[in-house]
Amino acid sequence: MRFGLSYVGISTSCLGDLTRGESVDGIHDMGGQHGWGSVAIDPDEKVFASDWEARAFAMGAMSAGLSGTNLDAFRHALERLHPLEYLADGYYGRWLACAELLLVDHGVLPAGAVDARAQNLLGNEVSEPTETSGEKPQYERNGSGSIRSIEDPHGFAVGDRVLARNMHREGHHRMPAYIRGHTGTVVALRPAAVLPDSTAHFTAEDAQHVYTVAFSSTDLWGSTAEPYTLNIDLFESYMEPTS
Amino acid sequence: MTAKPHPDDRAPAPIRAEALEALLTEKGLVNADGLNGLINRFVNDVGPMNGATVVARAWTDPEYRERLLEDGTAAVGEFGFAGPQGEHIVVVPNDAKNHNVVVCTLCSCYPWPLLGLPPDWYKDPAYRARVVREPRVVLSEMGLNLAEDVEVTVWDSSAENRYFILPERPSGTEDMSEEELAELVTREAMVGVAVVGSPT
Structure with a gap:
């Protein structure tokens, strides 16, 4: 396309x-x-x-x-x-x-x-700039790739009902808009990983637990939605317990 | 800061690619051999045939299937399939009652070591936008009509877990070898937008 x-x-x-x-x-x-x-x-x-x-x-x-x-x-x-x-x-x-x-x-x-x-x-004679600005970021990586072992206890367990936080963070994150503010169920624990919100901005790794959370299609899109389950991976700080 | 759009008289993408390669080559940061090596790897060595090998083994070896569903990363690693975009592989089985399909709505995350680089339809805004909203309609457009009683699950790969679908083994394949079975398996079936049909 x-x-x-x-x-x-x-x-x-x-x-x-x-x-x-x-x-x-x-x-x-x-x-x-x-x-x-x-x-x-x-x-x-x-x-x-x-x-x-x-x-x-x-x-x-x-x-x-x-x-x-x-x-x-x-x-x-x-x-x-x-x-x-x-x-x-x-x-x-x-x-x-x-x-x-x-x-x-x-x-x-x-x-x-x-x-x-x-x-x-293309044959158009133009002068080329020579001065660079900006520099390579200085920040600490604790390993290659994104997956990390962390000591923190899990904040959530399989079966927990959780709210995808209605967060509107500036900068990079991995919470799609269509999930925000909806309630789902934790269906799997995944390996902890560096938090993209932090590593994309070179502040830290902030590794967190990651969960697969299942949402019902009708919760996301209303009562006329096709019946299906939407599974998505969320970092722990993207979630809060439902009261 | 969001980048501003470039002016209308900007050179076309092929020329800008040539310009970038020239600049990086002059700085000694890339060379043609290195770029060609990376390109050839994804054109010739890494692709859906890797995933098909895994599927055929899982169809013929129940213990392997068990290991694959238990720890996908380790089980595909038995074939040496590993590397970028394959840090944590999760294998999800499809069958007559449960149909799973994978997408990445935010970019185009895809299990490179098993399937290579994603095809156009996976990167198409239409797929990314719609398969999380009307999966049966999208699958039908792509040629897969699911019975009404099939439970559909859509997996949005929003973190570093890479989902790989283990399709159901079709009937009429009982006498086929592992190599013959691998030939039947399509990329589309391993993402969940198709099933593997019986041999004709």
């Missing part, structure tokens, strides 16, 4: 300083949205539709390491893209834009360097 900016009928030049702070209620939080059309499987799909997408994947995959950041910061970078840019060049277009964002933010590349080089590749 591809969305050009002209496809959505908006000229980016008229958007001015339209930015949205760091709110996480962005284009990426797609669960439950209407209007995206139907879903079809392409049985002949290749892993990469074109060579540039393969290059974008590889550089995107390496960008967290090259910028001294992490997977959660990469996901947050996806969320920080302007909503039009999130859609403009498809999935690997997003990865390319994220790689650039992390590498510029953390002082590996000068701002505007990629655009300037691209213009030069």
Whole structure:
């Protein structure tokens, strides 16, 4: 699926300083949205539709390491893209834009360097910026990957009824809007993991217990919803006991 | 801070990818061999055939199936399947009465070591948006019509657990070898948007 900016009928030049702070209620939080059309499987799909997408994947995959950041910061970078840019060049277009964002933010590349080089590749002679700003984050990691062993006792047990907190945190987190404020039941305990809210912003790991919580479709979407169960993984601080 | 959109006259994505690679190469941070190695790994070495191997073993070896459902990460590790996006694998069985389907509404989390990189439909906003709201309608569009008495569960992969569906073994396969069974298993069945059909 591809969305050009002209496809959505908006000229980016008229958007001015339209930015949205760091709110996480962005284009990426797609669960439950209407209007995206139907879903079809392409049985002949290749892993990469074109060579540039393969290059974008590889550089995107390496960008967290090259910028001294992490997977959660990469996901947050996806969320920080302007909503039009999130859609403009498809999935690997997003990865390319994220790689650039992390590498510029953390002082590996000068701002505007990629655009300037691209213009030069197109034969338009422009000067390329040389000054970087920003630096690699300094923070402590207690291991590789995201899973951790922690001593804290579990706050919840299988069978507990819990409320998905109606939280509206700035910055990165992993609580989709469609779950917030709803009550579900803990169905499984999962390994503790670093809290993306913290690691994406390089403040700490804040590893927490993770739970799979089941919600009824009619609780989420009303009495006319299809009957099914929605299972989702929630960090302990995203949950509170029901009274 | 949310990034501003780039101007309309921005170079197309293929040129920007070339520009980024050139800049990183000049800094000595990437090289063509390294990028090609990573790309080739996901084009040639890691893909749904890994998951299909696991499924065929689980269909033919009840003890393996038990280990797989008990500790997915360890059981798939017996085949050497491990790595990024496979830190904690949870295997969920489908059968005639219970149908499970996996999504990542917030990005595109997917069990890379077992299935490779996600296909377009998994990354499509339509799938991410709708399968948590009207799963039967979405599955029907994708060619899977479930009987009314089937219990549907949708798994939204919002943390670092990666869900992998163990499809039900189809009838008419009693005499097939593990290798032949693996050939029947599709990527779509291991995400839960299809079932494995009987051989024709």
